[in-house]
Amino acid sequence: MIKQNNLFSEAHYMCGVCSEAVTNPLCPICLTTEIEAWLTLYPDLGEKLLPKLKTYIYNLKNNLVESTQCIKCKDKKAEVCPYCFTELVLGELKKINASPFILREFFEFFNFDLHHRGYSKEAEALGVI
Ligand SMILES: [Zn+2]
């Protein structure tokens, strides 16, 4: 894996899941708010998915250590990078059999695989990127 970012100061925290520096710090709580907004279009899906995300966030909050400041809410809660969090959401979407249409839309809105080493391949297969 190539490390492209040597610009970071010591103050950058690592993602608690993948151990990479959190380069695009948007906390799971803010991301869930965005996902929730998206899912108002698909209430059935929201009913299945959102309780899982809320449980995840609840557990995260209980184990919170000081981490990267979120660019949106400015709280130091971006302990999990947006990639890891959206990958988790993608996994949950698949578990509840979300259609390829939904997955495609999810990738359109929430693609944080900036280094193209994770779920981008799936997004490519769906013709999103
Ligand atoms: Zn991560």
Ligand SMILES: [Zn+2]
């Ligand atoms: Zn936030």
